[in-house]
Amino acid sequence: MEPPVIVGVSKEIVKINDLIKHVSDTGLNVVITGETGVGKEVVAQNLYQNSPRKNKPFVKVNCAALPEGLLESELYGYERGAFTGADQKKRGKFELANGGVLFLDEIGDMPISLQSKLLHVLQSGEYAPLGSEKELTTDTWLITATNHDLEKEIKKKLFREDLYYRLNIIRIHISPLRKRPEDIQPLIDYYIDIYTSKFDNKHLLRPEKRIFDKLLAYSWPGNVRELQNVLKRVLVLGNWDEIIDELIFDEAAGDIKSDALPFSPDTAASSAFNYSEPPDLESFSLKDIRKQALDKVEKEAISYVLEKTGWNRSKAARILKISYKTLLYKISDLNIRPPVSP
Numbered sequence: 001m002e003p004p005v006i007v008g009v010s011k012e013i014v015k016i017n018d019l020i021k022h023v024s025d026t027g028l029n030v031v032i033t034g035e036t037g038v039g040k041e042v043v044a045q046n047l048y049q050n051s052p053r054k055n056k057p058f059v060k061v062n063c064a065a066l067p068e069g070l071l072e073s074e075l076y077g078y079e080r081g082a083f084t085g086a087d088q089k090k091r092g093k094f095e096l097a098n099g100g101v102l103f104l105d106e107i108g109d110m111p112i113s114l115q116s117k118l119l120h121v122l123q124s125g126e127y128a129p130l131g132s133e134k135e136l137t138t139d140t141w142l143i144t145a146t147n148h149d150l151e152k153e154i155k156k157k158l159f160r161e162d163l164y165y166r167l168n169i170i171r172i173h174i175s176p177l178r179k180r181p182e183d184i185q186p187l188i189d190y191y192i193d194i195y196t197s198k199f200d201n202k203h204l205l206r207p208e209k210r211i212f213d214k215l216l217a218y219s220w221p222g223n224v225r226e227l228q229n230v231l232k233r234v235l236v237l238g239n240w241d242e243i244i245d246e247l248i249f250d251e252a253a254g255d256i257k258s259d260a261l262p263f264s265p266d267t268a269a270s271s272a273f274n275y276s277e278p279p280d281l282e283s284f285s286l287k288d289i290r291k292q293a294l295d296k297v298e299k300e301a302i303s304y305v306l307e308k309t310g311w312n313r314s315k316a317a318r319i320l321k322i323s324y325k326t327l328l329y330k331i332s333d334l335n336i337r338p339p340v341s342p
């Protein structure tokens with residue numbers, strides 16, 4: 001299979017394509033960083049398909065989409081009877097990816113407790129499935145991606161510094177589309193060709209200059225994925241003007257700044273642990289308190305952005321800089337509901 005093309009003429013994209021050629025056969029750990037939709041997964045695919053591991057599996061795990069316990073068993077697998085409900089043995093992603101690539105997406109969202117286990121695997125090349133005494137060895141090329149600033153997370157003690165240095169041997173940063181506007185034209189040309197050959201009864205209009213200038217001025221919070229969606233909508237509606245009007249609205253919604261939030265993460269977090277109720281010391285656990293606090297802050301922030309965007313979830317995901325899938329997961333996990341209309 002041919003790797004997906006990384007389209008672009010900007011210095012950054014040329015450099016990234018070049019770097020991929022140099023890194024692919026080294027098997028050195030890579031961290032790919034950048035906002036949502038910039039092409040982190042495409043870069044991971046390119047690293048894999050240019051590498052000697054290309055005929056072995058490429059296994060992807062989204063660390064943000066699974067709660068802690070599930071993520072651990074997903075990665076390392078378990079023996080039958082390891083916990084209630086484990087009625088048969090399950091192979092973990094490390095085992096499935098053996099010889100190939102394990103792509104850990106949204107690594108910045110991996111709970112700190114699992115970070116220690118991952119560090120151990122990186123140091124020793126060994127791990128034990130849950131409920132097993134026997135260590136398995138693993139030969140996987142670890143490629144990770146995140147849209148968080150891991151250095152900031154380290155300062156906040158949310159990401160282990162030692163793990164960071166293990167993962168971050170090669171860093172590939174993909175800058176947002178608004179910082180490399182010269183890539184917009186080649187991306188439009190590339191996707192117009194793809195979409196018109198896919199839907200052959202449709203004709204996609206190339207944007208005239210007046211429209212193109214607006215596309216250049218737009219901030220593209222959802223980056224290349226958003227550009228693809230715009231092109232698909234133009235294809236369906238058959239004109240650019242309507243879509244361009246929507247973009248301007250998007251941009252206004254993209255201006256929500258965290259310092260303008262009508263709630264304070266501090267207050268939300270501290271109210272998660274309420275001293276007025278005497279804590280039951282038997283069931284007291286810092287882990288639970290942390291989870292409750294985080295859930296509370298996240299719930300408020302997500303609800304706020306959903307409300308501001310009129311429950312437009314793809315727009316909300318772009319503003320929150322998380323993937324659409326992660327947002328859907330969080331909406332259901334945190335039990336966030338749209339306001340009931342009277």
Ligand SMILES: Nc1ncnc2c1ncn2[C@@H]1O[C@H](COP(=O)(O)OP(=O)(O)OP(=O)(O)O)[C@@H](O)[C@H]1O
Nearest residue numbers: 005006007035036037038039040041042224225323
């Ligand atoms: N330079 C590029 N050339 C061609 N297609 C691209 C490029 N960058 C991104 N894309 C396309 O844009 C879409 C989004 O890319 P991708 O899924 O790799 O983004 P991501 O950075 O992993 O986003 P997220 O953080 O939301 O997971 C994909 O369909 C991908 O093929």
Ligand SMILES: [Mg+2]
Nearest residue numbers: 040041105145
């Ligand atoms: Mg991705």
